[in-house]
Amino acid sequence: MYPYKKITVVTGHYGSGKTNYTTALALELAKTGQPVTVADFDLVNPYFRTADFKDAFAQRGITLRAPDYANTNVDIPSVQFDLGGLAAEPGYLLIDVGGDDDGAVALGRYAHVLNSYAETGELDMLAVVSFRRYLTRTAAETEQYLRSIEKASRMRLTGIVNNTNLGPETTTEMILESMPECLALSKHMQLPIICVTAPDFVPAPSIPEHTVMQVPVAVHLPWIPAVL
Amino acid sequence: MEKVLMKGNEALAEAAIRAGCKCFFGYPITPQTELSEYLSKQMPKRGGVFLQAESEVAAINMVLGAAATGTRVMTSSSSPGVSLKSEGISYIAGSDVPALIINVQRGGPGLGGIQPSQADYWQATKGLGHGDFHLIILAPNSVQEVVNLVSKAFELGETYRTPVMLLSDGLLGQMMEPVAFPDIQANEADKSGWAADGTKMARPHHIVNSLYIEANDLEEIVRRRYERYAKIEETETMAECYLTDDAEIVVTAFGATSRIVKSAVNKARAEGIKVGMFRPITLWPFPKKELNTACANAKAVLSVEMSMGQMIDDVKLALNCKLPVSFYGRTGGVIPTPNEVLDEIRKLNGGAQ
Structure with a gap:
């Protein structure tokens, strides 16, 4: 496994799979025995968010911090916890940020605190990318989104997670086919590919020199049985 | 593409x-x-x-x-x-x-x-x-x-x-x-x-x-x-019939709810219950003829909706009192689960025997 830092900020185009990746990573890190806190910092999405996994996290000893009004009818972007305070606590902190630059604006509020962790090498800001997502089909299209996220958050990305997927229709071949674009993005933005994900219902692709992380598909539609 | x-x-x-x-x-x-x-x-x-x-x-x-x-x-x-x-x-x-x-x-x-x-x-x-x-x-x-x-x-x-x-x-x-x-x-x-x-x-x-x-x-x-x-x-009427040919129970649903119902129908079929789903794609005009055809072998109809029961009126009008029509729904933003719908299908199946 990639040596995850104390703080991992998860960003990307909305719909690229940030929430599923954050959830899968939280489960992995919990296995180390270290305390793990997940911050649902999505202020733009009304449903399908990390706060959906409250019970699954509680069962595994993972602490969830989410806006008090997540999944309620209060349609107001507000946060009642302090990211700076959470960052100072021991253990891993995963921050699931809302999609696009709109979602990343809120992160900018904490840029001065979080950037100090980045300077000491205790923070990664990862871009979750999916080349099967409309409007991020290529490295060039994806880079536009990632640059706008960096600008809005006033933080710099440190790595890429290739989470290319087509929901339940994801195949191993599809993931392999996405690698040339991902490598082009990595080269052009000078960011390392931290890992390539594959949903656990397909065989893991073998990609030389890259870590493949098999992930449970936690984010699901109401008629698909929950896996967590 | x-x-x-x-x-x-x-x-x-x-x-x-x-x-x-x-x-x-x-x-x-x-x-x-x-x-x-x-x-x-x-x-x-x-x-x-x-x-x-x-x-x-x-x-x-x-x-x-x-x-x-x-x-x-x-x-x-x-x-x-x-x-x-x-x-x-x-x-x-x-x-x-x-x-x-x-x-x-x-x-x-x-x-x-x-x-x-x-x-x-x-x-x-x-x-x-x-x-x-x-x-x-x-x-x-x-x-x-x-x-x-x-x-x-x-x-x-x-x-x-x-x-x-x-x-x-x-x-x-x-x-x-x-x-x-x-x-x-x-x-x-x-x-x-x-x-x-x-x-x-x-x-x-x-x-x-x-x-x-x-x-x-x-x-x-x-x-x-x-x-x-x-x-x-x-x-211009449009509708989808799912496993209705031999269905003794027909569940009607439209939009996203029909995905939940389809999942419940599949579970009920696995239990041997002869159930199907009728989904209007045009709500006006309501596909009356298609619904009657889908209910050719039905003994009971169940309308499942994310409301207190609204489409059920059109289902009843289309069937013109030929069959009993019951209702299951959640409202206010609550989404029904496949298991809740399955329970309703089971109840109707028990009642039909």
Whole structure:
């Protein structure tokens, strides 16, 4: 496994799979025995968010911090916890940020605190990318989104997670086919590919020199049985 | 085209652009916001107009104006916003101009909530504005079907010179699914006989209006409109039948709820219960004949909805007292689970034995 830092900020185009990746990573890190806190910092999405996994996290000893009004009818972007305070606590902190630059604006509020962790090498800001997502089909299209996220958050990305997927229709071949674009993005933005994900219902692709992380598909539609 | 992953709201917006929609007028509201946001970014790049109006009332009247010129136009909102638009929708119907209206439904009444709902069925099919009129109502149940029905909606509206509503819901709008965009032929009807697009000093004025001075004239125009409605009812119904051939229990559902019902039907079939699902795709005109055919072997019918029971009225009317019709629903933004529906199917199966 990639040596995850104390703080991992998860960003990307909305719909690229940030929430599923954050959830899968939280489960992995919990296995180390270290305390793990997940911050649902999505202020733009009304449903399908990390706060959906409250019970699954509680069962595994993972602490969830989410806006008090997540999944309620209060349609107001507000946060009642302090990211700076959470960052100072021991253990891993995963921050699931809302999609696009709109979602990343809120992160900018904490840029001065979080950037100090980045300077000491205790923070990664990862871009979750999916080349099967409309409007991020290529490295060039994806880079536009990632640059706008960096600008809005006033933080710099440190790595890429290739989470290319087509929901339940994801195949191993599809993931392999996405690698040339991902490598082009990595080269052009000078960011390392931290890992390539594959949903656990397909065989893991073998990609030389890259870590493949098999992930449970936690984010699901109401008629698909929950896996967590 | 290769499949991509898209949210229902953005897929709808993209499909509208590809279907030749040239103007969008709207006002933001959850859970339809991604739809107008997508159009705000894409329309200016692709030869269209996006305009955020000062209110829903203003937006729908801009739609009427653009529609009167024969321009492909749409608006979108969620439940409370659609109520505000209802006066303008009545004017559009009364003016015999085509327009596409999207409702990504949320819980109500009043301000209600932002979670998914289907409680605007009555409003859409029976009372979206004052006066004698109908809208064609299309109710897709997947992101792919949303895409497929958008160009159809524009075409139907132009063929019959009527407003068309695509009735979505928060779940369908917010969820992501694989989707492919078919090559859309944006077939536009001939609008030269009525569009107020400039006489070029070569023809008499085209007047787009819903006011008639004489009662007899208004009656005549309404009657002619109803002749078109009769033709729509005869030729434009759409429905999906799932495992209904031998079904002793038929569950009716539309939109996203039908996905939950299909899952429950599959579970019940695994238990040996002869159950199927009937899904109207056009809510008006309601596919009455198709429902009766689907219920040929049925002993009981169950309507499942995200409301307190609204479509059940049309199901009963269509069946004309031939079969007992019961109801199961959740409302206020609560989504029924496949197991809840399965329990209802089991109860009906026990009762039938």
